[in-house]
Each structure stands twice: as C-alpha cells, then as structure tokens.
Amino acid sequence: MIGLESPVTTVLGDSKKSGKLTANLHLHTVGDLLRHFPRRYLETGKLTDVDDLEVGQMLTVIGEIESSKEHPYTDRRTGRTAYRLESVLRTGGPRLRMTFFAKKHHVSQWRLRQLPAGQRGLFLGKAETFNGQWKLTNPRMVLFGPGDADGSGGPGGPAGVGEADDIAAVEAIADLYPIYPLTKGIESWDFQRAITFARSVVDDLPELIPEAVRRELGLLDIVRAYDLIHAPDDRAQVHDAQRYFRFEEALVTQLVLGRRRRAVRDLGAVARDGGDGALLRTFDERLPFTLTDGQRSIGADLEADLARSHPMNRLLQGEVGSGKTLVALRAMLRVVDSGGQAALLAPTEVLAQQHHRAITALMGDLAAGGMLGGAPEGTGVELLTGSLTKAQRTAPMSRLASGESGIVIGTHALLEDKVQFADLGLVVVDEQHRFGVEQRAALTDKAAGTPPHVLVMTATPIPRTVAMTVFGDLETSTLTELPSGRAPIQTSVVNLLDHPGWMTRVWERVREEVAKGHQAYVVCPRISGDELEQGERDQVDLDEDGDLVPPAVEEAPRPLAAVEDGVVALAQGPLSGLRLAALHGRMPADEKDATMRAFAAGDIDVLVSTTVIEVGVDVANATIMVLLDADRFGVSQLHQLRGRVGRGGLPGLCLLVSAVDAESPARERLDAVASTTDGFALSRVDLEQRREGDVLGSSQAGRRSGLRHLQVLRDETTIVEARAAAEALLEADPALLGTPLLAQAVDSLEADTRGDFIEKS
Incomplete structure (x- = not known):
C-alpha cells in the first residue's frame, strides 16, 4: 500500500530518476513529492x-x-x-x-x-x-x-x-x-504523471487545520486542496488551493512563534523603571536642542517597555539622520538610572568609534562617572573593539564586570567570553542585519539570570526584519520626521554597458565638486583583488520562482573595482592632483581612525573606501558619491551608502556605476534606488528581490526563503489571519492536545534548529 511515507520510487518507477529527485530536490517520499507544488501554470x-x-x-x-x-x-x-x-x-x-x-x-x-x-x-x-x-x-x-x-x-x-x-x-x-521546479534529467511530463498517480493512490492525508478554523475562513479541506494545486481547471481553483497551503504554513509558524513568545515572557526580565531618573533628567536638561515629537513619543514607549517584567523586543526604524541613536541613548541612560548596564553593538570599528565619540560628546562630564571631573550622577562609557590590545582592554573590562561603567559601545569584541557584566539590562543592536542570530545571542546570554531588554535599530528595514515584524515577533517604532539639515540627494545610474564613455564624465563631476571646496566618496566592492570587506558578500538575485540567478558570463571578464588598486589608479589618472586616501576594514584601527578624522577635517578630497563607511559616518562637506560596480550591492546597502552625502545642507549626488544588462534584476534594483529616497519603500523592493530569509532560523542573507509557500508582502493578510487563529488556539489549548496532528507539526518545526531564532533574538 502506497502512503505519504513510501519511497518516491513507488510512484515514479524509474530508480535513476528517483535518485535525481532525492539528491537534487530532496524529495525522498511520496509526501515530499505531493508537497512539491507547481511554480506556475501554463494556459x-x-x-x-x-x-x-x-x-x-x-x-x-x-x-x-x-x-x-x-x-x-x-x-x-x-x-x-x-x-x-x-x-x-x-x-x-x-x-x-x-x-x-x-x-x-x-x-x-x-x-x-x-x-x-x-x-x-x-x-x-x-x-x-x-x-x-x-x-x-x-x-x-x-x-x-x-x-x-x-x-x-x-x-x-x-x-x-x-x-x-x-x-x-x-x-x-x-x-x-x-x-514544476525540476532538476536535470527529470522531464515535466514524467513528473506530472508521477504526481497524478500519487494523487490517485494516496488517501490518508493529514488535516492540520482545525475544522472550525477552516469553516470560519472558508478554507478547503486537505484532499480538495491537493487535487486543485496539482490539477486545477481554472485560476480560481489555483487561488483556493494556494490559500489553503499558505494558511497552513502560516498557522504552524505562528503557533511556534506564539509558544516561544509565551516561553520568553515566562522567563521574565528585570523591570527598569528609571530609579530616581537623575542621569536621564540631567542629560535632557543639557541637550542643546529640543526633541522631536517622534523622539518623545517613542521614548515614552521604550520607557513603558523597560518598566515591564518581561523582555522588550522592539525595532526602531527611521531614515538616516532621523535621531535613532539619541532615542536609543536615552533608553540606555534610563537603564543605568535603574541600576543596570547597557551595551551598544555596532557592525564595524569605524561606526563603533564614531558612536563612542558622538555619545561621549553629547553626555559631556556625564560620561565620566567615577572619574576626576566627572558629574556625580554620571557613569562610565567604554569602547571595546577587536583592535584593542589585551592591556588596553583590561581596565574597561574590569569596570564593566564591577558595574562601575554603565554603558559600553563595541563591535564583535563584546561577544567574547572574557567580557562580563555586573547587570546587563539592555542590548542595543545598530544595523541589526549585519549581525547573525548567534552573535546577538552571545551578547544577550551575558545577562545574569533573566534575559535583557533588546532594541534593534535600522535605517532601512531589511528582509528578515520586515518579515519578523509582519510575523509579530518585534514591536515596531518608526521615526517619521524628515531628518533635519538634510538636502536632497540626486541618484543616477551610469550605464557603462551602452555608454562606456560616460565614465569620463563621472570623474569630471568629482573634480567639479572638489573644485567647489567639497569632498567625495568612491566606494568599491573589493579591498584588493577579489577580497571582500569583512562580513560582506555580493548581492544575489532570485528569479520569479525564488531560484538563484547565475551571474552573466562576460565575454571579456574584468576585475571588480578594489580600493587598494583603485586609489593608485585614480591618483595617477582621472583624479591626479587631488588628495586621495584609502579606507577599508583590513587597515590597522589607528590608521582607519586617523584617515576618518583627516577626511572629516577636510584634509582629504576623495576617500576611496569599501562599505565600512556605510553607516554612521557623518562628514557634512561630502557632496558626491561614486559607487563602482554598484550592482554588487543590495537595495538596503545602496540606500545606506548614499546617505553619507547631502548631510550638511548641501545637495548630494550619488552615481551608481554599473555594466549590467538593462533587463537584469540588478538593473531593476539600481533603477529602484535611483527613483526614490524613501527607505521604507525601498525595503519592500529589497524584500521582493531577496525574499524573507529564514524567518525561524539563523540564515540572514535572504537568498532562499525558509518559508515554502508564504511570501511576506504578498501574504500579509493570510499571516495576520493565522496569527489571530494561533493566539486563539493557544489561549484555549496551550498544549494543543485537542489537535494532535497540528501539535505534531508545531513540535517538528519547533525542534528544528531554525526555531532557535526566537530564543536567540
């Protein structure tokens, strides 16, 4: 008797072809075969x-x-x-x-x-x-x-x-x-015949969705859904079948999320009510400007979250320069007022150093607590990065372990086992898409006893952040005010495939801006040769079926632009006579810091850099950015990078240089960035191109979605319906004893390593 657990050979017949399905498409059983749905339907x-x-x-x-x-x-x-x-x-x-x-x-x-x-x-x-x-x-x-x-x-x-x-x-x-999505050696015709045979002999199909839920939402039953997904008569039947399977997946996923949220709430957290509020109150009184309405409103939300006895898990999103860091700093000060400590995790040393300089400057003597000349209500603000020597780390690590310092800003160095806290109450993650799940978990695990509160910040929501927001794992706050003192940025695509001569004009524009007394960035996707910046990777493109689009094979392959080679070539060629300098993550920390300081002081005309300047770097006099091989970057990254210009009230220009085909996904991405400066609109473009990532897991790249049938943008309504149904089911039957098949599916997904995301983030 053939059932869902029978080997796929029983319906395909040909063992050689069955082997290809197993090896290349991971279809081992008849159930796997029936769950391999058509990617489209030919009329x-x-x-x-x-x-x-x-x-x-x-x-x-x-x-x-x-x-x-x-x-x-x-x-x-x-x-x-x-x-x-x-x-x-x-x-x-x-x-x-x-x-x-x-x-x-x-x-x-x-x-x-x-x-x-x-x-x-x-x-x-x-x-x-x-x-x-x-x-x-x-x-x-x-x-x-x-x-x-x-x-x-x-x-x-x-x-x-x-x-x-x-x-x-x-x-x-x-x-x-x-x-159907197939593999070499398997014809569509053969596959469809195997599907037809399997549908005719398999009767025992597990119904996961409770009948009451199906009746309320007008969903098909499982047998009818399988029949219509594989052999529909019209598009309406396709829609009904797809709705069933999308809801089924959304319901199981939401039940996993719901059970995890309950488990985290049960762990509890230390409420941070602000104590006497002396540090935050003094800080606010000294601010040389007034908080925006959005900053005040979101600050109140964060204070309410921090005062609760279960962990905050909030996303703070806002355009470049909208004041996210100030909002986060006020939350950190409130935790310090409550007797706890706060850690700010930054993706690069350049950004960590800039955050440290900016925060200590804002706080003044409030950042020198316990030191000679420090304010009595102040606290210590430490910087920990990977380039610090063992001797340089000893004192700040000692002050964190003793509780003498309340705030630390750092990179991955904060994750090391040797870094200990007296009472870690808040973790702030800047540009959270640059950190994997395990890295964030390593920091939150440093809290003693109960989990710390978590605040993640981004200027452009990236796919999984958007996905988790829709799936309800993150509370969301948005700073909507336009950044103050920001001038418009014109973004243009420089198409070298059709107009190779345009590159001459690109360098002329750079020289023109420098002649006006301004400065420029030139961004390259490589450090030297084929070496990427640490933590970087090229953007990958997906076709309409979610499969990777292979890069075009150039008839005359050329090396990608690299900082070390580029700075020499530009200095000897089109930008000769200008003051050029290189910046990338492989340089010694003191050299990087000195270069950024010189650029900020106006001693460098053109900074040739990798993406280390992507976030946080603020040089008001920089008015033009040239992004070489711009197709190698994603939407979010392109938007972040161009945010480095136009910061001082001077109009900005961003030139996206590329030689990709006009009909390629990469060109669509560049055109989208050139068409708008709305980061929230671009996040949807990013999600459409990169998909959701592994919503329950540790994969962060986008690439293939961990979801089989759902797409977050397309299926937002289904996800919301499933979330409501999951909450109702868990409220009535937390262990799902009344729906054993559904409970089994939830347990299976929960046991998968992908489920670690909920605990670790």
Whole structure:
C-alpha cells in the first residue's frame, strides 16, 4: 500500500530518476513529492488547428523539433555579438519556424542543447509570418521528451506512451498545465504523471487545520486542496488551493512563534523603571536642542517597555539622520538610572568609534562617572573593539564586570567570553542585519539570570526584519520626521554597458565638486583583488520562482573595482592632483581612525573606501558619491551608502556605476534606488528581490526563503489571519492536545534548529 511515507520510487518507477529527485530536490517520499507544488501554470487552452492559422493568433501546438541551428549576429544597438537560434517544428500540418534570441553565447548554447532534433513538446506563442513561413518568436514551451514513431516510448516517458497519448493528456488537463521546479534529467511530463498517480493512490492525508478554523475562513479541506494545486481547471481553483497551503504554513509558524513568545515572557526580565531618573533628567536638561515629537513619543514607549517584567523586543526604524541613536541613548541612560548596564553593538570599528565619540560628546562630564571631573550622577562609557590590545582592554573590562561603567559601545569584541557584566539590562543592536542570530545571542546570554531588554535599530528595514515584524515577533517604532539639515540627494545610474564613455564624465563631476571646496566618496566592492570587506558578500538575485540567478558570463571578464588598486589608479589618472586616501576594514584601527578624522577635517578630497563607511559616518562637506560596480550591492546597502552625502545642507549626488544588462534584476534594483529616497519603500523592493530569509532560523542573507509557500508582502493578510487563529488556539489549548496532528507539526518545526531564532533574538 502506497502512503505519504513510501519511497518516491513507488510512484515514479524509474530508480535513476528517483535518485535525481532525492539528491537534487530532496524529495525522498511520496509526501515530499505531493508537497512539491507547481511554480506556475501554463494556459494551454485548446490545441490549435495548424492547418487554419491566422497572423497574430495565439497558438498552442504539440510538435517535434526537426532541426535547430545557431546564428551569431551583431546587435545594432550595442555593437556586440548576439545570437539567434532557429528551430524547425513539425506539427502534422505546416512546419513552424521558432526563433529564440540570446545576448550571451552560453544562453544560446543551453537553448540549442534543449531543442535537439526529435525533441517533442507543447509550444505556445503568437503566430507570425516571415518570407512566406509561419513562425513563433521566443515561444513558451513544455518539453516532454522524444517518443518513437511506433509509440514504444523514449526518454520522455514509459514504454507504450506515444505522441497520441501525450496529446490526450494535454487535452485532459483542461486550460492549465502545471510547471514544476525540476532538476536535470527529470522531464515535466514524467513528473506530472508521477504526481497524478500519487494523487490517485494516496488517501490518508493529514488535516492540520482545525475544522472550525477552516469553516470560519472558508478554507478547503486537505484532499480538495491537493487535487486543485496539482490539477486545477481554472485560476480560481489555483487561488483556493494556494490559500489553503499558505494558511497552513502560516498557522504552524505562528503557533511556534506564539509558544516561544509565551516561553520568553515566562522567563521574565528585570523591570527598569528609571530609579530616581537623575542621569536621564540631567542629560535632557543639557541637550542643546529640543526633541522631536517622534523622539518623545517613542521614548515614552521604550520607557513603558523597560518598566515591564518581561523582555522588550522592539525595532526602531527611521531614515538616516532621523535621531535613532539619541532615542536609543536615552533608553540606555534610563537603564543605568535603574541600576543596570547597557551595551551598544555596532557592525564595524569605524561606526563603533564614531558612536563612542558622538555619545561621549553629547553626555559631556556625564560620561565620566567615577572619574576626576566627572558629574556625580554620571557613569562610565567604554569602547571595546577587536583592535584593542589585551592591556588596553583590561581596565574597561574590569569596570564593566564591577558595574562601575554603565554603558559600553563595541563591535564583535563584546561577544567574547572574557567580557562580563555586573547587570546587563539592555542590548542595543545598530544595523541589526549585519549581525547573525548567534552573535546577538552571545551578547544577550551575558545577562545574569533573566534575559535583557533588546532594541534593534535600522535605517532601512531589511528582509528578515520586515518579515519578523509582519510575523509579530518585534514591536515596531518608526521615526517619521524628515531628518533635519538634510538636502536632497540626486541618484543616477551610469550605464557603462551602452555608454562606456560616460565614465569620463563621472570623474569630471568629482573634480567639479572638489573644485567647489567639497569632498567625495568612491566606494568599491573589493579591498584588493577579489577580497571582500569583512562580513560582506555580493548581492544575489532570485528569479520569479525564488531560484538563484547565475551571474552573466562576460565575454571579456574584468576585475571588480578594489580600493587598494583603485586609489593608485585614480591618483595617477582621472583624479591626479587631488588628495586621495584609502579606507577599508583590513587597515590597522589607528590608521582607519586617523584617515576618518583627516577626511572629516577636510584634509582629504576623495576617500576611496569599501562599505565600512556605510553607516554612521557623518562628514557634512561630502557632496558626491561614486559607487563602482554598484550592482554588487543590495537595495538596503545602496540606500545606506548614499546617505553619507547631502548631510550638511548641501545637495548630494550619488552615481551608481554599473555594466549590467538593462533587463537584469540588478538593473531593476539600481533603477529602484535611483527613483526614490524613501527607505521604507525601498525595503519592500529589497524584500521582493531577496525574499524573507529564514524567518525561524539563523540564515540572514535572504537568498532562499525558509518559508515554502508564504511570501511576506504578498501574504500579509493570510499571516495576520493565522496569527489571530494561533493566539486563539493557544489561549484555549496551550498544549494543543485537542489537535494532535497540528501539535505534531508545531513540535517538528519547533525542534528544528531554525526555531532557535526566537530564543536567540
């Protein structure tokens, strides 16, 4: 008897092909196979009678490739070599000539291998004529392998299945044909037959969603959902089936989150009510400016959170320069007033040093508590970074362990086992997407007894932050006021693929800004050769199915821009005579600090840097930024980087230099950044391109989503519905004893290492 736990071989038949499904798609059982859903549906309609064609008619036809040939040609627009593949299709009526265009040779070769003589398939496109012949240009297609003329079968199907059976099968699927994510050696046709067979023999399907919930929300039952996801008659049925499985996944995920939230609340936290409030009150009285309405309002929310006996877990988002750090500092001072300590975790030494300078300057003698000349209500403010020597770390680490110092600002060095706190009450994580789950956990674990309160800050919400916000794990506060003293930033894409000569004008604009007495940034994606900045990686792009888009193969590959090589080349070439300096994370800390100080003082005209200047660096006189190989950066990063210019009331210019194709995801990303300076709008673009990341896990890159069916932007309503249902279920039955199959699914996900995210963040 075949069931969900049966090996996939039992329905596919071919052990070799089953092995490919297991190795490449991780489909081990019949249940895995049934859960491998179509990525899209092809509208086949009825097969077209090719004896009675009309120009412009949408054609759906089954045929066999007679021949295929590649023709290189020169693209008149770009002057580059492009490729045209022409295939002749036998249809039982007039022959059709199919034409496929490709800009890259490897793409054309892949298509040539895909369409050898004898290959059969279903082809859809618009009928046209050229030189008296019918043609299709770039048709869509479903390939099901060549079959022998005598009907004995071939690579595309089992013996006894010929073309007549294929045609009958196409007609039997009505107007929609499911297209599945597959692997090399497995044809769509074979896969669909295996799915059909599995649906016909497997009856015991586990229903996870309680009947009352399904009835309230108008959801299908599990059997009907499987039937319609794999063999729908129309788009409405597809929608109903997808809604079922998306809700099912959202419900299980929300139950995991709900149980984890309850567990964290049960752990409790030390309430930080502010004590006598002397430190924060004195700090506020000395501020040389008035807090904005948003800063006051969010400050009140944070005070209320900190005073509760369960951990705060809040996201503070706001545009570059909107005052997030000041809001966070006031929360840190309140914790110190309460007898606790606060730690600010920054992603780079440059930013940690800048935060330390800015905070100690704001606090004045309040940052010298316990020291000669320090205010009596003050506290110590320490800096801990990886470049400090053992001797340099000893004193600040001692003051933190004893409780003498209430605030520490640092990088990953704060995570070391040797760093101990007397009473860590608040962890502030700046630009939280730069830290993995385990890193944040290492810091929060330093709190004695109960978890500390956590505040994460970002100027552009990145995919998982948005995802976790929608999933309800983070409370959200947003500073909406426009940053004060900020001038508009013009962002332009410099397309070197079509206009290689534009680079000359880029360097002319840099010289013009310097001639006006201003300064410039040139940002490179590499330090030297192929060496990335620590913690960095290139942006990866996904296709519409969530699969990685391979980088284009350049006919003449060129090295990516690198700081160490670039600063020399620019000084000897287009920017000769200007004062240039390099900055990257591999430089000694004192050299980095000296370089940033010199740039801030105006002693450097052009700073050639990696992304170490992405956040927190504030030089009011910098008015232009050139981002080389800008396609290597993500939306969030591009937005952050350009926020370094236009900070002193002077208009800013950001030039995104790239040589990617106009229709690529990378170009879409650059165009999106050039079209708006709204960081919250760009966060949605980022999420659309990078997906949610592993919402319950430690993966931070975006890439493939840990979610199988849900997409946060598309399915926000479903997620909210599932959250409400999960809360109601947990309220009525915390152990889910009344829904054992659902409890089993929740336990399984909770036991997965991905579930560690909730505990660790």
